Amino acid sequence: MFSVGVTIMKIAFFSAQKYERSFFEQSINEYNTITINYFEQALSIESAILAKDCDAVCLFVNDTVDAGVIEQLASYNIKTILLRCAGFNNVDLDAAKKHNIKVLRVPAYSPEAVAEHCIALILTLSRKTHKAYNRVREGNFDLNGLLGFNLNKKTVGIIGCGKIGIALSNILNGFGANVLVCDPYAKPGNYTITDLDTVLSQSDVISLHCPLTPDTKHMINDAAFNKMKDGVMLINTSRGALLNSQACIDALKSKKLGYLGLDVYEQESELFFKNHSDEISQDDIFSRLVSFKNVLVTGHQGFFTEEALTEIANITLLNASQVANGEPLSNEVL
Numbered sequence: 439m440f441s442v443g444v445t446i447m448k449i450a451f452f453s454a455q456k457y458e459r460s461f462f463e464q465s466i467n468e469y470n471t472i473t474i475n476y477f478e479q480a481l482s483i484e485s486a487i488l489a490k491d492c493d494a495v496c497l498f499v500n501d502t503v504d505a506g507v508i509e510q511l512a513s514y515n516i517k518t519i520l521l522r523c524a525g526f527n528n529v530d531l532d533a534a535k536k537h538n539i540k541v542l543r544v545p546a547y548s549p550e551a552v553a554e555h556c557i558a559l560i561l562t563l564s565r566k567t568h569k570a571y572n573r574v575r576e577g578n579f580d581l582n583g584l585l586g587f588n589l590n591k592k593t594v595g596i597i598g599c600g601k602i603g604i605a606l607s608n609i610l611n612g613f614g615a616n617v618l619v620c621d622p623y624a625k626p627g628n629y630t631i632t633d634l635d636t637v638l639s640q641s642d643v644i645s646l647h648c649p650l651t652p653d654t655k656h657m658i659n660d661a662a663f664n665k666m667k668d669g670v671m672l673i674n675t676s677r678g679a680l681l682n683s684q685a686c687i688d689a690l691k692s693k694k695l696g697y698l699g700l701d702v703y704e705q706e707s708e709l710f711f712k713n714h715s716d717e718i719s720q721d722d723i724f725s726r727l728v729s730f731k732n733v734l735v736t737g738h739q740g741f742f743t744e745e746a747l748t749e750i751a752n753i754t755l756l757n758a759s760q761v762a763n764g765e766p767l768s769n770e771v772l
Contacts, residue, residue, distance in 0.1 A: 447762040449474045449520065450489035451496040452481040455711065458522075458747065465751040469759050480707070486510040494518035494758060499525055499738070500707035505533035512537035518761050522754045523741075525677060526771050527650040534772055541772040542757040546601045548746035552675050553605035555740035556645050559673050559699030560589070563734050590614040595641030597634065597657075598648030598676065599624040606645060621648070638665040643673065650677035658682060663689040669696030675740040678704035683723045690730050698733045701740045710737045 451462075454476040466472060475492065479485040481501035487510075489495050495516055497503060503519065508530055511519075519529060521543040534541050562568050565586040573580065592615050596603045599621035607617045607629045617629035620637045637644065644666070648654050658672065659682040672695060674681055683704055689695035703709065705721060719725045728735055741750075753769065760767050 446471045447473075447494055447518075447758050448492045449494045449496050449758060450492040451476045452479060452485070452488075452501050453498045453711070454478055457742075458751070461747045461751040462755070465748070465755050469755050471762065472755060472758055481507060483507055483510060486514075489516055490514045492516065494520055494761070496520040496522055496754060496758075497528075499523045499528060500710065501528060502707075503529040503534075505530045508533040508537055508539065512539060518542070518758070520754055520757055521771075522750050525649065527677065529771075531772050539772075540761060540767070540770065542761070542767060542769050543771050544750050544753045544757075545769055547741065547749040547753065548743060549601035549605040551743040551746040552602045552647075552740040553609055555701060555736070556606055556673055556675050556699075557609055559675070559701065559734055559736070560643060560645075560671065563671060563697040563699050563732070564589070568734065589643075591616065592642040593618060593640055594643040594645065595620065595637035596629070597621070597637060597644065597646050599627075599629070599631075600647060602675075603647040606647070615643075635665060638662055639667070641670065642667065643671040645673040646676045646680050648676060648680065650679050655679050656682040656685075659685045660688065663694050666694065668694055670694070671697035671699070673699040675701040678702040678706055683727065687723070687726055690727075690733065696732060698727070698730070700727075700733070700735045701738055703735070706738060 449472065451474050459476060462474060466474065477488050479488065481495060481497055481503065483506050486507055489511060495511060497519060517539055519534065519539055519541045521541065524543060524545050526541060526543055529541055531541065566584045570584055590613055594610050594615045595618045596606060597620050599619045603619065603621065604627060607619065607627065610617050611628050618637050618641060619629045619631050620634045624631045657680055663685060686695060686698060690698065703724060705724065709721065709724065727733055757769050
């Protein structure tokens with residue numbers, strides 16, 4: 439079994455998707471002492487046994503890593519959790535610390551990938567290209583109902599100004615938008631740094647790019663919507679639980695919220711990354727959200743570019759190698 443100083447690591451890779459394997463198999467060629475067992479199952483208390491006889495687990499955003507799962511992993515002598523994503527809110531860090539399990543992540547794989555997806559959502563909603571596409575395929579070239587708006591000279595508020603927020607600001611500057619940023623750690627840039635209330639009240643478009651913490655959970659709620667302009671556009675490519683979904687529905691019904699673009703959803707672990715086309719939806723909230731004509735949902739694909747997947751594979755395996763060889767850890771969460 440794996441111990442510090444021994445350069446052999448066996449990884450149980452949960453929630454494995456076909457599109458990931460080629461990137462990891464290409465990257466692993468540089469690490470001939472690392473092996474990967476791929477499992478399509480998400481990590482849970484029931485599936486954790488698949489990690490038995492392994493040294494580490496590799497997880498994605500929707501795997502369950504609560505105290506019970508961590509205790510189970512610890513009983514199999516798992517010493518490392520490798521997250522192939524930036525977020526780690528799905529990991530019980532206290533439980534991991536209690537069992538002396540290291541947690542590493544991929545802090546920045548391609549900020550531009552997510553920022554560009556934000557722009558795709560904004561432009562699709564504002565110019566209604568998804569509706570135009572369907573109309574033209576049916577021979578309907580009527581422009582009524584497709585009226586959009588310019589991003590030029592609009593005020594766009596970015597809540598959270600890390601690498602993705604900065605990348606988005608750079609793109610928005612090219613459109614000639616006025617960019618407001620709310621982030622206690624923001625550094626001066628090609629935007630105006632201000633407070634949350636100002637972003638909420640002055641923005642025509644609001645995009646969320648902050649981590650999910652107890653303080654940010656449901657930060658977009660009824661009170662937040664009350665501060666926004668009528669007809670505001672809201673984009674979330676960060677974490678689903680930043681939004682109170684019922685508050686979004688109420689704001690859509692009252693027309694306070696004019697456009698909603700989502701790449702994440704609070705209960706997405708039961709939905710995303712799987713084909714449910716032959717099933718009856720059991721999520722009434724999600725079904726109501728997608729019933730609105732001014733709502734656009736993508737299934738957590740903001741990261742989904744060749745460049746990002748290459749970087750995710752490279753950094754994840756670098757993290758594994760550093761642990762296996764007792765080297766300083768570049769991307770340690772815990």
